[in-house]
Each structure stands twice: as structure tokens, then as C-alpha cells.
Amino acid sequence: MTQPQRGRRVVIAGGAVMGSATAYFLANHPDFSGEIIVIEKDPSYQLCASARSAASIRQQFSSAINISISQFSIAFLRDIGKHLAVSGDAPHIDLVEGGYLFLASKAGAQQLNQNHQLQRSFGADITCYSRAQLAQRYPWLNTDGIEAGCYGTSGEGWFDGYGLMQAFRRKARSLGVRYVQGVVEGLKKNECGWLVQLEGGEQLQTEIFVNTAGASGGAALCRSAGLDLPITSQKRMIFPFECKEEIRNLPLLVDPSGFYVRPEGKSYICGCAPAANKDPECFDFAVEHDFFMEELWPRLAHRIPAFESLRPGLAWAGHYDMNGFDQNAFVGPVPQLEGFYLALGFSGHGLQQAPAVGRGLAEHIATGTYQSLDLTPLSIERFWNGTPLLEKNVV
Numbered sequence: 001m002t003q004p005q006r007g008r009r010v011v012i013a014g015g016a017v018m019g020s021a022t023a024y025f026l027a028n029h030p031d032f033s034g035e036i037i038v039i040e041k042d043p044s045y046q047l048c049a050s051a052r053s054a055a056s057i058r059q060q061f062s063s064a065i066n067i068s069i070s071q072f073s074i075a076f077l078r079d080i081g082k083h084l085a086v087s088g089d090a091p092h093i094d095l096v097e098g099g100y101l102f103l104a105s106k107a108g109a110q111q112l113n114q115n116h117q118l119q120r121s122f123g124a125d126i127t128c129y130s131r132a133q134l135a136q137r138y139p140w141l142n143t144d145g146i147e148a149g150c151y152g153t154s155g156e157g158w159f160d161g162y163g164l165m166q167a168f169r170r171k172a173r174s175l176g177v178r179y180v181q182g183v184v185e186g187l188k189k190n191e192c193g194w195l196v197q198l199e200g201g202e203q204l205q206t207e208i209f210v211n212t213a214g215a216s217g218g219a220a221l222c223r224s225a226g227l228d229l230p231i232t233s234q235k236r237m238i239f240p241f242e243c244k245e246e247i248r249n250l251p252l253l254v255d256p257s258g259f260y261v262r263p264e265g266k267s268y269i270c271g272c273a274p275a276a277n278k279d280p281e282c283f284d285f286a287v288e289h290d291f292f293m294e295e296l297w298p299r300l301a302h303r304i305p306a307f308e309s310l311r312p313g314l315a316w317a318g319h320y321d322m323n324g325f326d327q328n329a330f331v332g333p334v335p336q337l338e339g340f341y342l343a344l345g346f347s348g349h350g351l352q353q354a355p356a357v358g359r360g361l362a363e364h365i366a367t368g369t370y371q372s373l374d375l376t377p378l379s380i381e382r383f384w385n386g387t388p389l390l391e392k393n394v395v
């Protein structure tokens, strides 16, 4: 068994939600007493996924590990004030447990049922409704083409994602974690671990390196360590809008056509993945308004006719760190690269996974194993072995 890593230096590249969650849990771990340095290229965090997310959490996944991760995360979010208060000042992330409603067509109903059974077997509070029950429960819903729907009665909803990231960061700093503004340009392996090369020529020696650099930098940092992964940066846009008519009890609705919509205060936000042939790797932040007008709005208004009349707000774009192998993250140590850890490829569900993944990475760095939740199913070894852990519920 790997020995506990007391008194070591850990360098984390990327200090948004994943890097900051890892830093917090590590600084708080009783078996770790080393130095933690977070290198972040943009302390304003304005462009990172953590700041541009729809910040929603669900139990409705098709992979067991993702359900277990969400169960820890929701418990953590509910008690965030207890976990992340600094000098008695508790953060607020405005968690709304409004539930997800996954709708399925006839073709998708079997998969919905399979997922539901798996989710229930893990104790997730999900209820399945027939078309007739949906029509009765949600009078504003057009149930054309819908066979069934699954609703998260508790444990699912949305929150202030930027607030969560800042709460982790603030708590980590209060525990002695050092945040340094800088760009990690590359890595070199040597007999003492990793030589981290920063923009401007500075170098930093560390025994443990953690790559939480997300869509904008994570894959490149892997490549510089000799690891070529199928992780790409895919643009996703969020379109806010207002509607005069109130849609009562609207959960985060996921339509079989691929779009989602949820309340945001008194307004709404929605989004949709583009068709595969219109989804190249990209790093720009341009909002494609035609996409809303031509692709999204018609589907939205078809499913919820009250949305035929709406007023669009100020839309924005961000990037998923998409794992083309199986739409699940690679998390944990990389066995071929001693002292190299990663948490990358979250494919649009990383914000809600940050508490469990940060805790898991910290445990592994501190003790050599996962102590609370075994994150081995997300290990990079599945990529080497050619055994994908395909997540079928990607929103």
C-alpha cells in the first residue's frame, strides 16, 4: 500500500471549483501536513466553466458512480454553511431543490426505466410518471410524443455555482492553501517528482501535481506530461428569458429532443447541445443567437406552449471539458506517471461532482487510497483497457 504522503508539496493547476475543492479537502485532511499551492491563470474566473455553468445537480444518471457522487454532493451542499464557514461567516449558495424532470419518448422509455431502477436501488428519491400522470401534474406541458417522465422529488435542483467555487477557495485559503496567479505551461518528470514550468520561465518542483485545468488547459497539460486523452473543449450556450405567464412548479425539464429549461429566480434559463456535426472543438465565447431562434425556441415552445411568447435575456457561452471516450470524467492518479493526478473530462456535470471528487482526490493524495467513496470506476485505466463507462444521461 502507498504510504501516507505527509509533509509533501502538492501543486494544483487550475483553481476553479475542482482545484479549490481538492485544495480544501486536502488542507482539511488529518493525514496531510504538506504545502498546497494552487496555480490559477485567471483569478477573476470570468471565463471558466465553473463561472458559466447552469449549476444544477441531479441524481438521475445512468452510471452507479455518478449517482453515489451526487448523493454525497447534495448532502454537502445542504450543509455548506457548516463545512465552508470561515471565522463563523457561512457561505450561501441558494440551493433550490426543484428537481429534474427527464421526459422520454416511446423510444427512450425503456432506458428511462432502466435508469430509474438503478437510481432507486441507490435510494435516490426519483418518481416515474406515465404520460397521463404528467399531463395532470404539469398542466402547462404538451405531452405529444412523450411516453413517461422521471422526477427527482428531492436531492436535485440548482444553486449558485460561482458561489460554491468561491466558498471552496475562501475556505482553502483560510486553511493555509497558497493561490498563485500564473499559467502552467508544461511539466517535466524528474527524480524528485515534477518540475512545473510557469509562463515567464519560473519553475516549481513538486512531488504531487494535480491537473484540474478544465476545458481551457487540462488536455494540453496532460499532453505535456506524455498523456494524450480524448478530452476536448465544446461550446455550450445558456439562454436566459422571461415569460409573462408563470409556469408553476417547473423543475429542470430535460426534453427528449435534447434541450433543458429551468427557472432562475423569476426568469428561466435554457440550453441544448448542438448536433454532433455542428459541435467542433472550440475555445471562443461567441453566442450564436440563430441557434436560439432556429433550434431551441421552437422546441421549447412546442413542449411548453406558454413559451411561444417570451423575452430573451443576455445569453452567454462556456465550455464543457468533454470526454469523447465515454462522457465521464477521468479522476485520480495516473499509474504510469507517479505523482500525477487528474480530474478532467466532466462532460457537463463537474460542478455538482466537485465536493465528492475533491474529497476523493484529497484522500488518495493523503493516504494512497479512497477512504469514503471509491472513485476507481472513474480511473483512467478504463481508457487503457478500452472499457468505457458510458454515461447515457448527458445534458
Ligand SMILES: Cc1cc2nc3c(=O)[nH]c(=O)nc-3n(C[C@H](O)[C@H](O)[C@H](O)COP(=O)(O)OP(=O)(O)OC[C@H]3O[C@@H](n4cnc5c(N)ncnc54)[C@H](O)[C@@H]3O)c2cc1C
Residues within 6 Å of the ligand: 013, 014, 015, 016, 017, 018, 019, 039, 040, 041, 042, 045, 048, 049, 050, 051, 052, 053, 054, 055, 056, 057, 182, 183, 184, 185, 212, 213, 214, 215, 216, 217, 218, 221, 236, 237, 238, 317, 318, 319, 320, 321, 343, 346, 347, 348, 349, 350, 351, 352, 353
Ligand atoms: C454552459 C455550461 C453549463 C453547465 N451546467 C452544469 C450543470 O448544470 N451542472 C454541473 O454539474 N456542471 C455543469 N457544467 C459543467 C461544470 O461547469 C464543469 O464541469 C466544472 O465547472 C469544471 O470545473 P473545473 O474546475 O474542472 O474547470 P474550470 O471551471 O474550467 O476551471 C479550470 C481552471 O483552470 C484554469 N487554467 C486552465 N489552464 C491553466 C493553466 N495552464 N495554468 C493555470 N491555470 C489554468 C482556468 O483559468 C480555470 O479557472 C456546465 C458547464 C457549462 C460550460
